[in-house]
Amino acid sequence: xxxxxxxxxxxxxxxxIVKEExxxxxxxxxxAEKPSLRGIFVVDKxxxxxxxxxxxxxxxxxxFKIGADIGSDNIAxxxxxxxxxxTTAKDIMYRYSVETFVKPEDxxxxxxxxxxxxxxxxxxxxxxxxxxxxxxxxxxVLNAIVRTQVD
Numbered sequence: 101x102x103x104x105x106x107x108x109x110x111x112x113x114x115x116x117i118v119k120e121e122x123x124x125x126x127x128x129x130x131x132a133e134k135p136s137l138r139g140i141f142v143v144d145k146x147x148x149x150x151x152x153x154x155x156x157x158x159x160x161x162x163x164f165k166i167g168a169d170i171g172s173d174n175i176a177x178x179x180x181x182x183x184x185x186x187t188t189a190k191d192i193m194y195r196y197s198v199e200t201f202v203k204p205e206d207x208x209x210x211x212x213x214x215x216x217x218x219x220x221x222x223x224x225x226x227x228x229x230x231x232x233x234x235x236x237x238x239x240x241v242l243n244a245i246v247r248t249q250v251d
Contacts, residue, residue, distance in 0.1 A: 102207050102209075103244055103245070103248065104205060104206065104207055104208065105202050105203065105204050105205070105206045105208065105225055105236055107244065108208065108236060108244045109204070109225050109236040109240060110240075111234050112234050113138075113141075113234050114136065114137060114222075115137060115138040115222050115224070116130055116131055116137045116139070116140045116141070117141050117142075117232060118143070118189045119142070119144075119145070119189065120142055120143070120144055120150055120188065120189055120190035121188055122188060123187060123188060124188065124189065124191070124192055127140060127153070127189060131158070138221065138237050139152065139154075139220055139221065139222035139235060140153040140154075140158075140189075141153075141224045141232060141235070142189045142190065142193050143232065146231075147231050148229060148230045149198070149201055149226050149230045149232055150193070150198055151190075151193035151194065151195070151200070152193060152197040152218065152220060152224065153192055153194075153197075154194065154197075154220050155219070155220075155221075156219055157183075157192050157193065160179075161183045161186060161192055164180075164183045200218050200220070200223060201214075201223060201224045201225070201230070202214065202223055202224075202226075202236060203225065203226060203227070203228075204225060204227075208241055208244065208245075211223055211241060212241060215238060221237060222235045222238070223235065
């Protein structure tokens with residue numbers, strides 16, 4: 101039996117949804133105030149998904165802001181610039197993360213592959229218009245897999 105995203109996720113999100121123009125400092129404040137937030141999803145003015153901000157993005161941004169040594173990191177110049185000069189959600193989100201989403205009818209294998217490749221614990225679930233209808237978390241996926249193994 102193939103598990104689908106719609107079999108696992110609930111139609112809600114516990115992730116932070118921010119506009120492209122929102123300041124990184126404000127995003128971090130919201131994220132820090134609610135440690136239960138699952139992820140950070142960036143939307144445009146029409147509420148369509150534009151990308152994802154990962155924990156790695158926030159950590160790298162913080163590292164540059166405190167002046168930590170980057171000499172030992174294998175990081176490209178454009179990535180250094182992204183973290184060092186970002187001020188908004190649009191600036192810091194990984195440009196290819198606009199493709200990091202699943203739809204309810206997708207199978208869990210696709211969701212897991214994306215979560216692994218993007219190093220995220222929550223992935224946005226979108227409708228046909230790319231509007232967020234919920235999020236899918238690693239714990240939800242693991243619980244579903246365990247349930248199918250027990251049955």
